[in-house]
Amino acid sequence: MKQAPSAADRDLPDCILHLPEPAVRKLLGLVAGEAVTVVRGPVTGLVMMSAMDSHETAFYLGEVLVTEAEVDYGGCRGYGMVLGDDADRAIARAAVEAIGASPNRALRERVNRLLAAESRKIEARRRRAASLIAATRVDFETMKRT
Amino acid sequence: MGYVAVKGGIDAIENACRAFEFERMKGSSAPLGADQIRDQLFLLVDRVMSEGSLYAPDLAALAVRQAAGDTLEAAFLLRAYRTTRPRLGYSIPQPSDRMRVVRRISAAFKDVPGGQVLGPTNDYTLRLLNFETADGPRIRKMRLVDEILRGAASAEPLPETFPRVIDILRRENLIVGTRRPAAADAPFDVTKDSLPFPAPRSAALQTLARGETGGLLLLAYSNMRGYGNIHPTIGELRVGYLPLRVRHPLTGEACTAGEVKVTEAEILAKFTDQTDGPRFTVGYGLCFGHNEVKAISMAILDRSMQTGTNASPSEDGEFVLSHVDGIESMGFCNHWKLPHYVDFQSDLDRLRRAKEIYDAQRVDQPKQT
Amino acid sequence: MRIPSAEMISQRAFRRLLQAMSRPGRVYVLPPAADNGRWGPLLALLESLLDHEVRFAVVGDGGPESLQAAIWGRTRSRVAAPHEADFLIVAGGDSGGETLRARRGTLQYPDASATVVYRVKSLLFAEGDEARVSLRGPGIREEIRLGEIRGLAPRELGYLREANAEFPLGVDAVFIDDAGRILCIPRSTEIRIMEN
Numbered sequence: 001m002k003q004a005p006s007a008a009d010r011d012l013p014d015c016i017l018h019l020p021e022p023a024v025r026k027l028l029g030l031v032a033g034e035a036v037t038v039v040r041g042p043v044t045g046l047v048m049m050s051a052m053d054s055h056e057t058a059f060y061l062g063e064v065l066v067t068e069a070e071v072d073y074g075g076c077r078g079y080g081m082v083l084g085d086d087a088d089r090a091i092a093r094a095a096v097e098a099i100g101a102s103p104n105r106a107l108r109e110r111v112n113r114l115l116a117a118e119s120r121k122i123e124a125r126r127r128r129a130a131s132l133i134a135a136t137r138v139d140f141e142t143m144k145r146t
Numbered sequence: 147m148g149y150v151a152v153k154g155g156i157d158a159i160e161n162a163c164r165a166f167e168f169e170r171m172k173g174s175s176a177p178l179g180a181d182q183i184r185d186q187l188f189l190l191v192d193r194v195m196s197e198g199s200l201y202a203p204d205l206a207a208l209a210v211r212q213a214a215g216d217t218l219e220a221a222f223l224l225r226a227y228r229t230t231r232p233r234l235g236y237s238i239p240q241p242s243d244r245m246r247v248v249r250r251i252s253a254a255f256k257d258v259p260g261g262q263v264l265g266p267t268n269d270y271t272l273r274l275l276n277f278e279t280a281d282g283p284r285i286r287k288m289r290l291v292d293e294i295l296r297g298a299a300s301a302e303p304l305p306e307t308f309p310r311v312i313d314i315l316r317r318e319n320l321i322v323g324t325r326r327p328a329a330a331d332a333p334f335d336v337t338k339d340s341l342p343f344p345a346p347r348s349a350a351l352q353t354l355a356r357g358e359t360g361g362l363l364l365l366a367y368s369n370m371r372g373y374g375n376i377h378p379t380i381g382e383l384r385v386g387y388l389p390l391r392v393r394h395p396l397t398g399e400a401c402t403a404g405e406v407k408v409t410e411a412e413i414l415a416k417f418t419d420q421t422d423g424p425r426f427t428v429g430y431g432l433c434f435g436h437n438e439v440k441a442i443s444m445a446i447l448d449r450s451m452q453t454g455t456n457a458s459p460s461e462d463g464e465f466v467l468s469h470v471d472g473i474e475s476m477g478f479c480n481h482w483k484l485p486h487y488v489d490f491q492s493d494l495d496r497l498r499r500a501k502e503i504y505d506a507q508r509v510d511q512p513k514q515t
Numbered sequence: 516m517r518i519p520s521a522e523m524i525s526q527r528a529f530r531r532l533l534q535a536m537s538r539p540g541r542v543y544v545l546p547p548a549a550d551n552g553r554w555g556p557l558l559a560l561l562e563s564l565l566d567h568e569v570r571f572a573v574v575g576d577g578g579p580e581s582l583q584a585a586i587w588g589r590t591r592s593r594v595a596a597p598h599e600a601d602f603l604i605v606a607g608g609d610s611g612g613e614t615l616r617a618r619r620g621t622l623q624y625p626d627a628s629a630t631v632v633y634r635v636k637s638l639l640f641a642e643g644d645e646a647r648v649s650l651r652g653p654g655i656r657e658e659i660r661l662g663e664i665r666g667l668a669p670r671e672l673g674y675l676r677e678a679n680a681e682f683p684l685g686v687d688a689v690f691i692d693d694a695g696r697i698l699c700i701p702r703s704t705e706i707r708i709m710e711n
Contacts, residue, residue, distance in 0.1 A: 017404050040588070045232045047392060047403070049201070050239035050333065053430040054312055054412055055323060058239050059333045059348035061355050062195075062434055064390055065202035066403055068234060077396055081234075083404035084204060132294065133248050134301035136264040140256055235567055395591060 012112055013096045015119040016089060017082055023118050027092050030110060036095050039077075040070035042087035073098035152485050170214050183207040192407065192435025193217060197472045198224025199337075199356040201406050201434050218358070218476040225473050238391045238400055242384065242410055242432075243307045249385035252311045254414060258382075260308035265385060311382040312412055312428055322417060322425045343464045350451060350467060354444040355433050358472030365470070366443035369450045369460040376450050378413040378429065385409050385436050409433055411441035415449050427452065521562075524548060529563040532689065535699040540650040540659035542638050545695040554585055556695035557604075557634055562589050564602065564630070570595035571602040574613045582606050603631045603686075609668035615678060617686050625683035628702075631675075632689045636666025638696040648672055652704040660709075664690060664698075676706045 016024070046063040053059065068081040069090040078101070080093025099111055171177070184191055184207035194206045198221035206224060213219035249265025252258045264270075315321050334349035336356075341349055354362065369376050387405035394401045410432045417427040429452075431444025447466055456462040469475060527546040535543045548559035565571055565586065570593045573583045582604065583594060597603055597613040605614070610631070620628035644662025651658050667690065679685035685702030700706065 014402055017402065043232070043234065045234035046200075046228065047235050047237050047390065048233060048335070048337075049237045049390060049406060051388075051408075051432055052239045052241055053347075053351060053432070054310065054428055055430075056241075057347050057351070059351040059355075060335055060337075061352070061408070061432060062199040062201060063228060063233070063337075064237075064403075064406060065200060065205065065231070066234065066390075070395075079394055079396055079401075081392055081401070081403040083390065083406075084202060128295045128298070130303065131301050132298035133263065133265055134304045135298040136249075136266075137301070137304065138262045138264060140262075232566060233568070 012115040012119060013093060013100065015115055015122055016080075016093045016096060018122050019089070019092075019118055021088075023114075024089050024092050027096070027111070027114060028088060030114060031095050031099065031107070034073065034099075034104075034107060036071050036073045036098065038069055038091060038094075039072045040068075042067050042069040042090045044085045044087070047081075069094045071095050071098050073102050074104070076101040152487075166214075178211055180204065180207040180211055183210050189436060190215075190217070192437055193359060193440075194220045194224065196434035196437055196440065197221035197356065197358050198228070199434075200224045200228045218472050221358075222473050222476070235392055237403075238393065240388050240391060242388065243309065245307075245384060245386040245388050245408070245410075246405065247304070247308055247384055247386040250308055250382070251380070252382050253380040254382075255311060255314070258308075258311050258314075260305050263304060308384070310412075312414070315381075315414070315426060320425055322422075322427045341467060343467075345463055345467055350463065351430070351432070351444075351448065353467045354431065354447060354470065357440070357444070357470035358475065359437060359440045359443070361470045361472065361475065362443040362447060363439055365460045365466055366446040366450075369446055369458065373458040374450050374460045375453065375457075376413075376415045376429070376446055378415050378446055378449065380442065381412045381414045381428070383409075383411050383438060383442065385438070407435055409435065409437050409441040411438070411445040413442070413445040413449060524559060525563040528559055532560065532563070532697065532699070535689070535697050536654075536687070536701055538654050539652065539700050539704045540655055540661060540698065542640070542696050542698050545691075545697060547695065554582060556693060557632070557691055558585060558589055559695075560689070560691055560697070561586055561592075561602070561604070561632070565590040565592035567591045567593060569593070569601040570599060571604060572597040572600035572613075573604045573606055574611060575605045575607040575609050600629055603629050605631060605633045605671075608633055608635045608664075608666040608671070610671060610674065612674070614671060614674040614686065617678065619678060619681075619684040619686060622684070625685075628684070629686045630689065631686050632691065633667060633671065635664050635690050635692050637694075638664065638690060638692045638698050646709055649707040649709055650700065650704050651707070654701075655704065661698075666692070672706055672708055675700060676708070678702075679704075679706070 016027070019027070044065065044067045047066050049061045049064050050058055051061040064083065065085060066081050066083055067086050067090040068079070069087065070080075071078045071091060071094040073095065076098045078094040078096065078098030080090045080095075080097065082089040082093055096111055096115070099107055102108070181204075184203050187207075187210065190210055191203055191206045194210055194217055195201050195203065197217065198206065198209070200206075202224070205227060206220065209220035209223040209227075210217075213223060247260075247263065247265075249267060250258075250260065250263045252262065256262075312321060334346050334352065336349055336352050341353065345353070368374065370378070386408065388408050389405050390403045391400045392403055393399070411430070413429040413431075414426045415429065417425060427449055429445040429447070429449025431441040431446075431448060433440050433444065447460060450458075450460045451463040451466055453461045456465075459465045524546055528548075531543050531545050535541065545556055545560060548555050552558070561571075567590075571586060572595055573586070574597050586592060586604070587594065592602075595601075598616045598618065600617070603610070603613060603617050610633075614631055617629035617631060618627065620626060640662045646660035647663050648661050649658055650661065675686070675688055679702040682702055687701045688699065690698045690700075
């Protein structure tokens with residue numbers, strides 16, 4: 001039976017895209033004992049990135065290397081695509097989605113706790129880097145004639 | 147062109163490969179990690195990704211190391227690698243106001259919505275060589291990074307999105323709209339079909355995006371210097387990260403696979419539209435990675451190819467688009483090294499014969515005093 | 516670089532198919548597929564041919580609904596009407612005439628045509644089998660005669676003959692049985708049905 005994830009939980013899986021490698025392994029370790037089976041992939045391939053110019057003409061910017069995988073957890077399907085040649089991360093992404101849709105509340109909460117903690121660390125790093133960029137915003141003074 | 151297949155030289159070839167590896171590794175310096183190249187020579191990696199037309203920083207770093215820094219060779223390695231991977235799909239195009247901006251400047255207006263953000267740039271450094279032979283041990287590198295981050299603690303955060311500068315001009319009806327292709331048309335894909343001339347706009351933009359930076363710069367520069375008529379102002383230059391969004395195969399909803407670093411440039415050039423009075427035209431450039439010279443050159447060429455006259459090379463769409471691909475151009479240049487023995491033998495024979503005739507004629511000439 | 520075994524199997528299957536196409540009328544065996552589920556060898560073959568850039572259609576008996584879902588699940592290829600498909604999968608050896616309506620290409624782009632994949636009962640031929648069809652053409656030294664292809668509806672070879680009457684327009688046919696044997700008849704092969 002599928003469960004709809006809460007609004008806050010919905011964004012958590014995306015943080016897997018930015019997790020450092022040890023955290024991805026920790027996440028996979030969490031689900032290691034569970035009946036998560038990979039049903040497709042992991043496949044490393046290309047996605048052609050579409051872009052739009054300032055007149056909304058679509059064009060192809062170039063190809064991006066990605067890895068995708070699909071998993072099944074007790075009848076719930078999950079899909080994950082991540083950048084780069086990264087089978088573990090793709091499987092982790094898919095697994096989190098499948099678990100998120102499953103009725104196994106205890107596992108869902110364990111996964112979400114790990115993701116929330118990692119997400120906070122990622123956010124903190126992001127904020128510090130962003131404030132460095134923000135400090136490069138120019139405060140102009142036009143040269144006035146006196 | 148007559149190529150003759152030659153045999154032999156297997157041993158010499160193998161030794162040549164070994165000799166190249168030797169050149170790369172013979173110094174007493176520490177072996178180079180691909181991660182060091184990826185992190186610390188990031189602009190080089192960005193350039194190779196954009197010219198190889200494959201966004202894969204780890205692979206680009208490997209390619210740079212393997213090619214001993216030759217950017218054309220490294221881009222070639224990426225293009226070759228790309229042919230071994232299946233294409234899994236196409237992303238959903240993202241307008242650039244979805245960009246996570248790290249740099250955003252305009253030369254056209256002082257005050258722009260969201261402000262001018264200089265971002266990570268060495269534009270303002272004095273070009274003085276720093277003679278420190280090494281960045282120092284890892285621990286010093288980490289301490290420096292921490293120091294820099296701490297110094298920026300209290301700046302006011304940037305807005306989530308930056309509206310386009312040219313929208314200001316658009317609202318005053320000062321921008322010429324380029325002809326938009328019918329909504330049903332998928333973008334042209336130069337990786338699947340050969341480029342027709344005149345090229346559809348999507349094909350031109352894709353070709354420029356894959357173009358070699360030096361070649362694009364040369365053509366754009368020629369236009370700036372007068373072999374052409376564009377007097378550009380940079381309306382907006384952005385460096386940032388665009389999300390890569392694809393359709394979830396099961397739900398059909400959009401999902402994010404990550405973010406891709408891009409540079410985007412829009413230039414404004416005056417253009418008198420006969421029907422509607424004077425307006426600005428926009429030249430547009432977008433490429434993988436942080437590469438401002440490339441994006442600006444792309445935008446200038448985009449605009450110059452729209453001129454419609456072929457008065458100068460940069461205005462001739464066929465000329466520009468046929469010559470900007472780095473792998474094509476370096477490949478053709480390199481092919482001259484292949485044996486052309488038969489061709490040249492026939493050239494030599496003809497030359498000798500012509501010289502015989504010439505010498506014979508000179509003998510017959512009465513001597514001039 | 517790590518090459519997943521599924522990819523290696525797919526590459527080998529494709530190679531084998533290329534060989535079979537170049538030597539029409541000869542039986543080749545696909546490398547064993549990892550899973551030998553209900554549609555085992557057929558899916559392994561299709562996995563090396565189909566992706567999201569091409570369209571396929573399943574016709575004939577043999578539970579086309581579940582086969583269509585299985586193909587989509589493995590390849591993410593797009594479903595189309597039989598006369599528009601790039602790949603026509605005849606699940607039970609009887610196309611019901613769809614082979615005649617399959618895309619044959621144009622003179623400018625003869626490759627804009629369909630490949631018809633017939634799933635048959637058996638591609639095992641015995642010495643004493645009565646010859647039913649004669650094949651001649653590129654890749655065949657003089658002539659190859661085949662006995663009855665068990666599980667293939669008798670009209671199908673006639674359909675192929677008709678579809679390929681205006682070479683280079685036409686369709687290319689692949690026959691596969693559940694043991695993973697394949698046999699190909701490309702459009703360049705002259706098919707002569709032997710009357711008995």
